[in-house]
Amino acid sequence: MKVFKFGGASVQSIERIQLVADILRSYPNEKILIVISAMGKTTNALEKVAEAFFNNHKEEALQLFEAVKQNHLTTAKYLLVTHYNEALERLSHFFTEVEWLLHDKPVRDFDYYYDQIVCAGELLSTGIVSAYLNEVGIDNSWIDVRDIVRTDNNFRDANIDWTFTQQKVNSEILPLFEDSNLVITQGFIGATDDNESTTLGREGSDYTAAVFANMLDADSQTIWKDVEGVMNADPKAFPDAQFISDLNYTEVIEMAYYGAQVIHPKTIKPLQNKGIPLQVKCFLDKTLPGTIIHNKPVKNLPPIIVVKPQQALIHLHSRDFSFVGEKPVADLYELLAEIRIKPNLMQTGAVSIQVCLDDRPEKIEKLALAASAFFEVEVEKGLTLLTIRHYNEAILQKMIAGHTIELRQQSPETVQVLMLPTR
Ligand code: ASP
Ligand code: MG
DSSP: OEEEEEOGGGGSSHHHHHHHHHHHHTOTTOOEEEEEOOSTTHHHHHHHHHHHHHTTOHHHHHHHHHHHHHHHHHHHHHHOSTTHHHHHHHHHHHHHHHHHHHTSOOOSOHHHHHHHHHTHHHHHHHHHHHHHHHHTTOOEEEOOGGGTOBBOSOTTSOOBOHHHHHHHIIIIITTHHHHOSEEEEESSEEEOTTOOEEEOSTTTHHHHHHHHHHHTTOSEEEEEESSSSOBSSOTTTOTTOOBOSEEEHHHHHHHHHTTOSSSOGGGHHHHHTTTOOEEEEETTOTTSOOEEEESSOOOSOOOEEEEEEEEEEEEEEETTSOOOOHHHHHHHHHHHHHHTOOOSEEEEOSSEEEEEEEOOHHHHHHHHHHHTTTEEEEEEEEEEEEEEESOOHHHHHHHHTTEEEEEEEEOSSEEEEEEEEOO
16 A cells, blocks of 8 residues: 655646646556645635635635636536536535635634635545546545544644544545545545534645555655655755755654755654655656655765744843743743744743744734733844754855844754844
8 A cells, every 4th residue: 555645736737637647557556545735826725715704805705716616617627528527516515615604704713714615625626636537547536534534623733633533544445445446535634523624734735645654554655746856955945956865754854843845744753653654756757766755864964954934033031130940931831832833943041032933923923912921022023044954064154144143053963043134
């Protein structure tokens, strides 16, 4: 058994969906669970629908959703002939689910509505891809992952109930493999025990695939992307980024933690726990070897560069010059947990603490306000957090040129610098 994950970019056009078929043809006798994301930028478009709806702009929400709908219908019309009606029936069901909701008035939290609306993206994309594959003779079964992946109701960042989900994998997914070698389902989404849809956090499909790989005891998981494999820096920002042919779980979990956009940070644990190798391969050229991520030590890695823009630095100063002891530090961590925001970097001094966080304005404001009960608070914005693993002085100097450094932390393996362009 293998698990494949196709991201939004790999199903964003007719030609690319045809490439997916081509890839699957080269694994004729494999049992593969296939997790697919929403097409292209659909998730962003659906986020806009959710925002309009929540702000009581019903007409705008309906219009924005209509555009998403038309996009999918156009794609389905191009790809399907014999399976068009069957697919249309399935898609219509998901369109109606959202449209009904859009005719209501928002009375619950934004995050709840976000999940009920945004989940449509993966349901629509998998509906179309599954029908297309069946149409071109690649036999597959489709399943609504919300019947399998049970979560809590922490909308937009839901946590998976492993025991329940494992039981469903055994009782609902395994039997599907008796009918066909390929089972297609959605990443990123799940449902509560009240049948409310949930999402697992942006880019969460990698994680869904890893959960299935773990629960199915897969031989491997493959993430199909539009790049050669994992690079030592974001190739969009650094044209001379280098390809890395193999990596281990630790390295990748560190990269993801520091903000590398390669793989969703939660993906590694389910794989590591069962020693399942993760391949990152290019769907534009399936003959390229890709990157393999495993348990073994890897030596001589190049410097790995991760740049995280839009950082806020919060300076907390004790009001009366009393030391920042365990109590204020504990209070601060409690606040961070309550607001559900993770510090990216933290430094404590005698009478001050500095915390670097992603600049999510509503959260930063909440935190600053709450912290002002214990501290003098100052917030600085527009910073960039640079992390280099396996750094050397030359690469560090090159990366910080033209910047003023606000904070720096280093270990023998990793250097982190919080910086601002010099004015
Ligand atoms: N469609 C979701 C997103 O764009 C999940 C994913 O692609 O992994 O974030
Ligand atoms: Mg994606």
